[in-house]
């Protein structure tokens with residue numbers, strides 16, 4: 001996690017927002033960075049994840065300097081300029097209005113504070129043995145899984161347009177030859193089926209082919225992560 005978070009320049013004592021905190025894995029890491037002299041605010045739309053994140057932070061002994069907010073819309077329940085940092089990982093692909101969400105990030109982070117966004121770009125997914133054409137067909141059919149499946153490539157310009165300064169972008173990609181990303185592919189494939197564009201047997205055949213390739217040690221998967229960082 002450390003290389004993904006390095007551009008956020010996290011330090012003890014900071015107030016940090018984890019937007020779209022999910023079950024709390026990243027919030028735990030952020031709380032370790034801020035320590036009890038700082039504060040981590042998790043925010044999520046999903047009530048189950050909010051409960052899980054609260055529990056994970058409490059179990060780690062971090063309850064006193066963390067708060068997990070259940071957001072009911074895209075507004076962050078914090079005052080203007082309340083945070084030193086805002087970190088957002090694998091969430092922007094789902095928000096209904098990217099520009100409005102970035103404006104909200106600018107509102108809650110103090111001037112000079114840092115917004116650090118980590119997200120993928122599903123148009124850059126590689127799953128061999130599927131080849132480019134079949135994978136593109138699958139991803140097109142699964143596009144209802146995301147609001148903005150190609151968020152990675154547009155985040156840099158969107159951050160600039162939103163008025164952030166010192167905007168930088170870095171891209172990290174790992175090579176998965178062991179099938180660690182199979183659950184991600186299975187999740188996406190479910191959406192291809194739900195869309196009605198792919199029959200179940202076609203999805204099953206694709207997943208069987210990928211599993212076989214993993215078993216043979218021939219599979220390669222990668223999904224680059226875009227890290228875009230700017231100052232409010």
Ligand SMILES: C[S@@+](CC[C@H](N)C(=O)[O-])C[C@H]1O[C@@H](n2cnc3c(N)ncnc32)[C@H](O)[C@@H]1O
Pocket residue numbers: 019020021022023025026043044045046049071073074088089090091094095096
């Ligand atoms: C793929 S998960 C990522 C969770 C976490 N950030 C991580 O990297 O492990 C996406 C999360 O974003 C949340 N989410 C989606 N849209 C949101 C929104 N508009 N506001 C807040 N949270 C949102 C979902 O409920 C989910 O917990």
